[in-house]
Amino acid sequence: MTTAPQDTLAQAILRGERRALARAITLVESGRDDHRAQANALLDAVRGAGRQALRIGLSGTPGVGKSTFIEAFGKMLTGQGKRVAVLAVDPSSARSGGSILGDKTRMERLSRDPLAFIRPSPSQTQLGGVARRTREAVTLCEAAGFDVVLIETVGVGQSETMVAEMSDLFVLLMAPAGGDELQGVKRGIMEIADLIVVNKADGDLKPVATRTCADYAGALRLLRKRPQDPQGFPKAVMVSATEETGLADAWAEMETLTAWRRENGHWDSRRATQARHWFEEEVRQGLLARLTGSAEARARMVDLGKAVATGDKMPGPAAEEMLRWLGR
Known part of the structure; x- marks a missing residue:
């Protein structure tokens, strides 16, 4: 019996071959139906390995130094013998759909590290697709x-929010700032952060970074304590990605939080909840795909959309009519 191509690819991935991993990610990124079927078979084939990595979601405003931080942090981890993968979502143009995908040029040292793997992916303007x-x-x-x-x-x-739903830890990277900037940080983002890392704590900015870190720590104390966190978390720490200081302390905090969640059962329950969430999300995305995939359904949507635009129908009743038609 001949081995299916995805079985061969799965075996290469399980051996840790980087080229096979790159090919597999290209396969799961494809929107073609035949590639989708191959990707599902591949994911099923590697699922039995039961391997788990520490998934760290990282976000921050443009200019905060995410790429510099990831490179310095990644080099520190590979220096400890750890294998590090970086999945960077690159914003796509809303007009052309193109992306620059420049993460490898911004992380030149890390991209050459044999223990590291960097994969930029275009967002293609659809966050749901990015999540999958x-x-x-x-x-x-x-x-x-x-x-x-x-x-x-x-x-x-x-x-x-989407990346927090697929991460074990969510890290928010912030720049040294004053009170006005602190007030501009959305409460919702603060509530999902496990660790706030104030970057650029060096040179003339170090005193500002110290004050900013204290401000964030105070703001975090005002939030309701989460059951999945030990005493003192979430917390704020300072680092300098350019001087490579504070990185070991930030990693120590991440390890402490991870170990506590594992010991207290929050790690497994969080992953189970996330798996259920993404199952439901896949069903929602599938229903939307069916809605746009049928010529009859598209025509019905266009007709009802015109009626809404001209004021002949209200949006709510028109939507109910469409849903009744779909469920007929």
Whole structure:
């Protein structure tokens, strides 16, 4: 009996072959129906390995130094013998759909490290699609034996929530700032952060970074304590990615939180909840795909849309009519 191509690819991934991992991620990123079927078979084939990595979601505003931090942090981890994968979502143009995908040029040292794997992926303007592709890429990286998977978000609000739903830890990277900037940070983002890392704590900015870190620590204390956190978490720490200081302390805090969650059963329950969430999300995405995939359904949507636009129908009743038609 001949071995299916995806079985061969799965075996190569389980051996930790980087080229096979890159090919597999390209496969799961494809929108073609035949590739989708192959990707599902591949994911099923590697699932039995039962390997787990520490998934760290990382977000921050543009200019905060995410790439510099990831490179310095990743080099520190590979220096300890850990295998590190970086999945960076690159914003796509809303007009052309193109992406620059420049993460490898911004992380030149880390991209040359044999223990590191960097994969930029285009967001293609659809966050739901990003969630599916990134989530499956994380699974492939775990199967390939990586110890830590860093998931860098676009940093546009909704993407943070999506990445937090596929991460074991969610890290919010912030720049030294004053009170006005602190007030501008959304409470929702603060509530999902496990660790706030104030970057650029060096040179003239160090005193500002110290005050900013204290401000964030005070703000975090005002939030309701979460059952999945030990005493003192979430917390704020300072680092300098350029001087490579504070990185070991930030990693120690992540390890402390991870160990506590494992010992107290929160790690497994969180992953189970996330798996259920993504199952439901896949069903929602599938229903939307069916809605746009049928010519008859598209025509019905266009007709009802015109009626709404001209004021002949209200949006709510028109939507109910469409749903009744779909469920007929």
